[in-house]
Amino acid sequence: MDNRIYFDENKKRYINRIVDDVSFGVNKSECLGILGPNGAGKTTSISMITGLLSRTNGIIQYNKKDINKTELTDLGLGYCSQHDALWKLLTVKETIEFYLNICGYSSKDIPIYKKALIEACGIEIHANKKVCEISGGTKRKLSLIIAICSSPSFLILDEPSAGMDPFTRRYMWKLISKIKNDRETATILTTHSTEEAEALCNRIAILVKGRLVCIDTPRSIKMNHSNIYTLEVFTSDPEEFEKSIVKEKNLFGLEADETYDVESSMNYQKYSIKIKIENIGRVFSLMESAKDQRIINQYNFGQYSLEQVFISFVNKCD
Numbered sequence: 001m002d003n004r005i006y007f008d009e010n011k012k013r014y015i016n017r018i019v020d021d022v023s024f025g026v027n028k029s030e031c032l033g034i035l036g037p038n039g040a041g042k043t044t045s046i047s048m049i050t051g052l053l054s055r056t057n058g059i060i061q062y063n064k065k066d067i068n069k070t071e072l073t074d075l076g077l078g079y080c081s082q083h084d085a086l087w088k089l090l091t092v093k094e095t096i097e098f099y100l101n102i103c104g105y106s107s108k109d110i111p112i113y114k115k116a117l118i119e120a121c122g123i124e125i126h127a128n129k130k131v132c133e134i135s136g137g138t139k140r141k142l143s144l145i146i147a148i149c150s151s152p153s154f155l156i157l158d159e160p161s162a163g164m165d166p167f168t169r170r171y172m173w174k175l176i177s178k179i180k181n182d183r184e185t186a187t188i189l190t191t192h193s194t195e196e197a198e199a200l201c202n203r204i205a206i207l208v209k210g211r212l213v214c215i216d217t218p219r220s221i222k223m224n225h226s227n228i229y230t231l232e233v234f235t236s237d238p239e240e241f242e243k244s245i246v247k248e249k250n251l252f253g254l255e256a257d258e259t260y261d262v263e264s265s266m267n268y269q270k271y272s273i274k275i276k277i278e279n280i281g282r283v284f285s286l287m288e289s290a291k292d293q294r295i296i297n298q299y300n301f302g303q304y305s306l307e308q309v310f311i312s313f314v315n316k317c318d
């Protein structure tokens with residue numbers, strides 16, 4: 001049995017530790033992305049970091065202030081939860097005014113900040129609509145406005161762009177990056193999207209089954225897997241390709257004890273292989289000649305993307 005599931009004699013019930021041995025820090029002007037599959041423990045981690053959930057072990061500090069010994073309002077924290085917590089019957093404007101009020105802005109300043117926030121998020125045309133009348137993407141933007149309206153030093157975003165179309169998502173990415181750079185905000189965000197993590201984050205922490213399996217810059221994560229390549233082949237005769245090109249010609253220049261992974265479907269083969277750099281030219285030239293001989297129709301050969309590295313981490317932990 002997993003040692004994270006144990007029986008608590010005092011409470012007379014089983015306890016399941018969802019997140020285990022997770023430790024990291026985030027600097028000013030830095031964005032750390034927590035990347036993980038469904039159920040990895042991202043929201044649980046964020047909930048502990050923001051004090052919404054208690055924890056059994058460890059320390060959480062904001063600028064050396066312990067979260068347990070400091071008033072939440074003194075931490076300088078802005079939080080955007082995964083689920084939009086908005087009042088349906090307030091308008092967008094009224095919602096922003098309400099939060100600016102709570103943050104202590106004067107009645108003279110509120111209209112100025114409200115206008116600036118609405119413009120920054122590009123939601124001017126929705127400003128007078130009720131929350132129940134705006135789309136999911138606009139609700140996410142409004143939730144982000146609420147998180148940033150106190151000008152926080154620390155910004156925590158749980159899947160900020162969930163449910164957004166690619167255009168809105170990119171707009172949101174620009175906005176989050178601008179906040180981070182202009183206000184030197186330390187940001188933590190969770191995401192399933194390697195594209196989002198790469199676009200926004202200075203460092204990425206990969207969380208699988210409640211454990212950190214990797215934390216580094218996107219470039220270093222990819223570089224550490226830079227000897228892994230994928231070859232996609234479109235062919236009407238996969239068996240012939242496998243026999244005459246992969247095996248007989250030793251397509252990947254592998255030693256006798258080296259192997260490759262292959263996924264097959266009717267007209268398609270996908271190989272994942274560790275390749276020595278000196279064999280890369282060989283793959284291209286053998287694939288071009290296979291194309292000339294009509295053994296294959298088309299191919300695609302390249303280095304592992306961040307997404308493939310992420311999938312490989314998740315598969316290794318299965």
Ligand SMILES: Nc1ncnc2c1ncn2[C@@H]1O[C@H](COP(=O)(O)OP(=O)(O)OP(=O)(O)O)[C@@H](O)[C@H]1O
Nearest residue numbers: 018036037038039040041042043044045082190192
């Ligand atoms: N209140 C709860 N009681 C018991 N188990 C819970 C509770 N909340 C979450 N879990 C479990 O904790 C694990 C981690 O959930 P969590 O929501 O943190 O994952 P996540 O990485 O944020 O997932 P997703 O990407 O789907 O949002 C899951 O197995 C989930 O079933």
